[in-house]
Amino acid sequence: GLSFLEFNYMIMQSYDFYHMFQTLGCNMQFGGDDQWSNMLGGTELIRRKLGKDAYAMTITLLMNSEGKKMGKTAKGAVWLDPNKTSPFEFYQYWRNVGDADVLKCIRMLTFLPLEEIDAMDKWEGSQLNRAKEILAYELTKLVHGQEEAEKAQETARGLFAGSGSTEHMPSTELPAAKFEDGKIGAIxxxxxxxxCPSNGEARRLIQQGGMMVNDKKVTDIAASFDQADFQGEGVIIKKGKKVFHRAYME
Incomplete structure (x- = not known):
């Protein structure tokens, strides 16, 4: 049976469909297959209230090997809008999917020939890293274009090789007001x-060994950095194993 919250959500979503049908002429709702019952509730409401037909269409949800929905990061959803998720961050998300998920993602999300994907089924070890690069490149090219995909791949490879441009990495320009006596603390x-969304989370990240600045681990929550370090190219901050960010001053 449905919980009260699930029932309430179904009612709200059904009414949303009914409202859009009346005001916008929307006669089909499209979504993940976990929303099938909610969508049917909307078509039934439209039929009962207006005597008209509406339709629902679902697609298989992309689940990881643990049976959880994909598409979430520490900062929230993975957006198609480059202003919300940059092409580099988008590339990095797919470059870092789990070994058990990469071939399924390639099969479901790219337009590579099935024969080529079938040949990857036997890949293992370091070959899976190559598969992840293929996945990340193909999806970034599909969403943001070939030029942005190549930039993202070049930046990612350069980071892990200890060389290459940081031009296309997500970055923050720090204003002078962020510095006190010419320094800024790690938190x-x-x-x-x-x-990190708060000082508390930043403190925990540092204490757990999850912050590096210019390849040096930061373990002291009282650590600080000189304003001069952020001139020119600035510094590269690494959060955990997968998130890179450049901080600089003009």
């Missing part, structure tokens, strides 16, 4: 760059 730096 303040993480928050200023949007890598």
């Amino acid at each position: 303040a730096l993480l928050v200023a760059c949007g890598l």
Whole structure:
């Protein structure tokens, strides 16, 4: 049976469909297959209230190997809008999917020939990293175009090789007001760059060994950095194993 919250959500979604049908002429709702019952509730409401037909169409949800919905990061949803998720961040998300998920993602989300994908079924070890690069490149090209996909791939490869341009990496320009006596603390730096939403989370990240600045681990929550370090190319902050961010000053 449905819980009260689930029932309430179904009623609200049904009414939304009914409202859009009346005001916008929307006669089909499209979504994940976990929304099938909610969508049917909307078509039934429209039929009963207006005597008209409406339709619902679902698609299989993309689940990871643990049976959880994909598409979430520490900062929230993975957006198609480059202003919300940059092409580099988008590329990095797919480059870092789990070994058990990469081939399923390639099969479901790219237009590579099935024969080519079938040949990857036998890949293992370091070959899976190559598969992840293919997935990340193909999806970034599909969403943001070939030029942005190549930039993202070049930046990612350069980071892990310890070389290459940081031009296309997500970055934050720090205003002078963020510095006190020519310094900025590690906690303040993480928050200023949007890598942590609060001082408390930034403190926990540092204590757990999840912050690096220019390849050096930061373990002291009282650590600080000189304003001069952020001139020119600035510094590269690494959060966890997968998130890179550049902080700089003009």
